[in-house]
Amino acid sequence: MENQSENPINSNMNDKTGWEREIVEKLAFAAITEQRRARRWGIFFKLLMFGYLLAVLGIAMYPKFKQEIGGSGKNHTAVINLVGMIAEDQNANAESIIDSLRDAVKDKNTKGIIIHANSPGGSPVQSAYVYDEIKKIKKEHPDLPIHAVVSDICASGCYYIVSAVDKIFASPASLIGSIGVIMDSFGFVDTMQKLGVERRLLTAGEHKALLDPFSPGKPDEQQYMQNLINQVHKQFIDAVRKGRGSRLKETPDMFSGLVWTGEESVKLGVVDAMGSQDSVAKDVIGAETLVDFTQQERLVDRIAGKLGASLGLGISDLAKSWILR
Template sequence: MDNQEKDNSQHPTDSAHWERSVLEKLAFAALDEQKATRRWGIFFKSLMFAYILVLLGVAVYPKLKLDKNSSGEHTAVINLVGMIAEGKDANAADLIESLRNAVKDEHTKGIIIHANSPGGSPVQSAYVYDEIRKIKKEHPQLPIYAVVSDVCASGCYYIASATDKIFVNPASLIGSIGVLMDGFGFVDAMKNLGVERRLLTAGAHKAMLDPFSPPKEDETAYMKELLGQVHQQFISAVKLGRGNRLKETPDMFSGLVWTGEAGVKNGIADDFSDDDKVARDIIGAEKRVDFTQQEALIDKLAGKLGASFEHALSNVLQTPSLR
């Protein structure tokens, strides 16, 4: 057999070996690609999982946001914004914790309470008022100022009156030193609809001011006396906080509000300024750091549900309010 015949006889085997080699390479390449795809898939899933964990952590425990940029002397700012009530953004627990955190920070040179609130719960307001008075007694060298933007009325003014000074804009609204209790009466509407009220109580005044029953003179007088007591507590707190700066007039504690300009004249405010100027020119620490306590998202959602129930209940029970 010559060389040409030998080559022809070996060709089928070599061809089969080459094809098998190519198939093996393709198979291994496919496996490698699948492995790489799985690795990248695991990587991106892990990254997404970590991202979700961080978001949940921040939502549930906002204190994980540790960067307050509080190095060096600064002015601590605490926002008192919105209705003052438990479960609201402006509530005593968060405001008090904000104040305490600001005081604990060794770089805090002064505190600004940025006020923009129509008021709210007298109890919540009193808690914050007492905390400010306590801080002033324990840290007399640390100034605490209230800076009013649009409005600081009723419960908000209750709190502001505890600070060292109150700064306003000439167009701010400030004051409303009074107490109210509101509700509705449906007696005539029920008569027109032919609805009979059936109410059973144990205790002569258990259904006091029931909106579906006619008002009773003795119960109305009692509630007015109760409101008068809360009002007197409010007045006493303002007088204690403001001292001889108040230029008392017959209508000062009547529930009226004044512009910032009039407020400076009658002594319920001290001067005109804003956050930036108070921090820079009065406290002497231009850098401002926000110490406002942020409520956890889950707690906030729960609070919203609770607040909705409380609001509906207060309309029936007619809870006193500084607003």
């Protein structure tokens, strides 16, 4: 019987098959490895994004934190920003400023408070709330100094507030004052007549359309509103006189709504001296470390407010469309 030797063709085919199998296995393992690597990176980026969203949510929900803005040491001077228009729907509103003041007072390391004032004024009601709170704190904590430092401008409602503090400091070029009240409007009666527009107004109540800009002005209504703003002006003047006391060197123009530079304000007793946050904290209060206690509006509240306003406008437009139908 003839010995069977290995067939060269079969051997070559087996070698070729083994080589192809090896390549396929390597490709398969490489694909699996790549998938695992991609999966790991995917998990990593998802965790990273989750952590980022948690951080943003935390800031949105709990934005109240104290931030050291200068100096070093345990004892500090609390800084509260009174910046921008004073109104209930603005950052400079009575609630946030009062909460900031109370937080600063509660901190046992607060050796004094500086109100950083840079505002053209705003709501007399919001201003009066903060004024009264400062007076209350001064009465309850007579040894805790509360000062104001004016940067660019401190006018109208802003000055109403800072007149309650112990001392007011400013820069020589700061603008301060405007102790007055304003109410403005427009009259479109002549314009409507020229355009041939007829005003159709129905009211229940003789003065319900008080100072309607599309109707002729009524002298009795104008006088009534003038009396109202005169009352608010008197409240403003009384608050300034009570806060500043004998330091105020009254002139005929003191309560006319004029503004003065910081340098002139010192001469009039509207401001006590020149100074900055750093100099007042170091030389007057004696605690040069500045800690910002200003409360900011929560991001979630800001978003909710915008959504609420948009929803309100949408409902209003929808109601109008229903009425027109």
